[in-house]
Amino acid sequence: PLGYEFVATYRAYRALAIRLVDAGFDVLRFDLDGTGNSAGFEGDSARLSAWKSSVIEAVRMLESIGHSRPHVVGVRFGAALAVLASTEAELGTLVLWDPWPSKRTVRTMHGPTDPGSLVIAGHYISAETLADIRAIDITGLDHCAAEAVTFIVDDVSPYVESLMRHFEALAVKVSCLTIPGTTELLDVLAETAVVPGRIVEAIVDTLAAR
16 A cells, blocks of 8 residues: 555554464565565656566565465555556455545645655655556456455445456456445544454455355
8 A cells, every 4th residue: 555545554454464374374465665664765767567566576475485376455556556466467366455546535745856746644656656546547457367356345336346347357256345444444544543353354254265
């Protein structure tokens, strides 16, 4: 995730990782290129391509230790990156948790040197990167190498319905779980965010059944 969602999902991702390990999975959590503890800088060029590569490299690392078709979980913008990565990486189940574009409105500030840039919760997004993000069209992709896609949403929006139809047209097995909890995680102040236990357990159960 980027910006505010990077902060807000931290505890939820940690809780999910712990539960998956308890269920017998090997789990890899990672920061996208130029974010968190990863090398690089958020203002570097070709960020979207680098972030997609980060997901693919994580998949390759899991493959290197014997896991063919790893599962991938992505929240909001992370879900979009996971889908982009699935055009090149063979995956098991792709879990798209409240997939981007987000319904949430964030307060933004113009970047210090780039008039078209943004700073969201301390995360710098250049004008170039912002343009690349806005150009993402998941329904325009003609290939997905995941065996299955599971959506997790508070409610099924027309956008999610369009994505479901698109993946079905690509011969991918599609399922959708309507579970409340995302709003309490992402649409509130980070310090009051609540880890959605029902969603965490649903993801674990979904992956364990594959």
